[in-house]
Amino acid sequence: MPVMVDGLRMPAIVAGDVALEICNTRAAWDGGAETHEYLHSYEHVAVWARHAGLLPDLATADAADGERVLSRVLEFRRAYYQALTGADADWSLISQYVRTLAPGLRPAAETGSDSTAAWDYGDDAERPLRAIVHQAARLLASPGSTEVRACAGAGCGWLFRDPRGRRRWCVMAVCGNRAKVARHAATHRPPA
Numbered sequence: 001m002p003v004m005v006d007g008l009r010m011p012a013i014v015a016g017d018v019a020l021e022i023c024n025t026r027a028a029w030d031g032g033a034e035t036h037e038y039l040h041s042y043e044h045v046a047v048w049a050r051h052a053g054l055l056p057d058l059a060t061a062d063a064a065d066g067e068r069v070l071s072r073v074l075e076f077r078r079a080y081y082q083a084l085t086g087a088d089a090d091w092s093l094i095s096q097y098v099r100t101l102a103p104g105l106r107p108a109a110e111t112g113s114d115s116t117a118a119w120d121y122g123d124d125a126e127r128p129l130r131a132i133v134h135q136a137a138r139l140l141a142s143p144g145s146t147e148v149r150a151c152a153g154a155g156c157g158w159l160f161r162d163p164r165g166r167r168r169w170c171v172m173a174v175c176g177n178r179a180k181v182a183r184h185a186a187t188h189r190p191p192a
Helices: 021-025 042-051 063-085 091-101 127-140 143-147 172-187
Strands: 002-005 008-011 148-150 159-161
Touching: 002 042, 008 021, 008 042, 021 063, 021 127, 042 063, 042 127, 063 091, 063 127, 063 148, 063 159, 091 127, 127 143, 143 148
Parallel strands: none
Antiparallel strands: 002 008, 148 159
């Protein structure tokens, strides 16, 4: 379910937790034929990080740093998704990212007037990655990590918070409707 942000196709924000949105930058985690990647370049990562609410402004990088950061974002995203879905997660990789990118984070000197702390992710090319890793570590270390569910929609796999344990779809109007239509078609198919 894409939206246009600064001229780039971005995924809709549906997870209910900013820490999960990075996992929703890819569709069809189950390896289906409709796999879709939203992060094709560093520019996509930077625009997405602002769109998702991780950063207040656009991060920048030169070409070499941008390619390196993009590769690291995708590597971390895969391990993080596996950790959240109970797959064979690479916890040592996640720990390495948290140890190297998130341990020295502190609230920014200037916080908003609404008393919401803003985190200082630096001003280098790794700024979006640092924000992703920090939010992921925050969620993984919280009881909220047990409320994470994957969308039951065929070819989706997007993650969302489900504190009441009753949600099945990332977006009912998209994945839920597709499932209803498929179920209806299967039950009303003429005999062969």
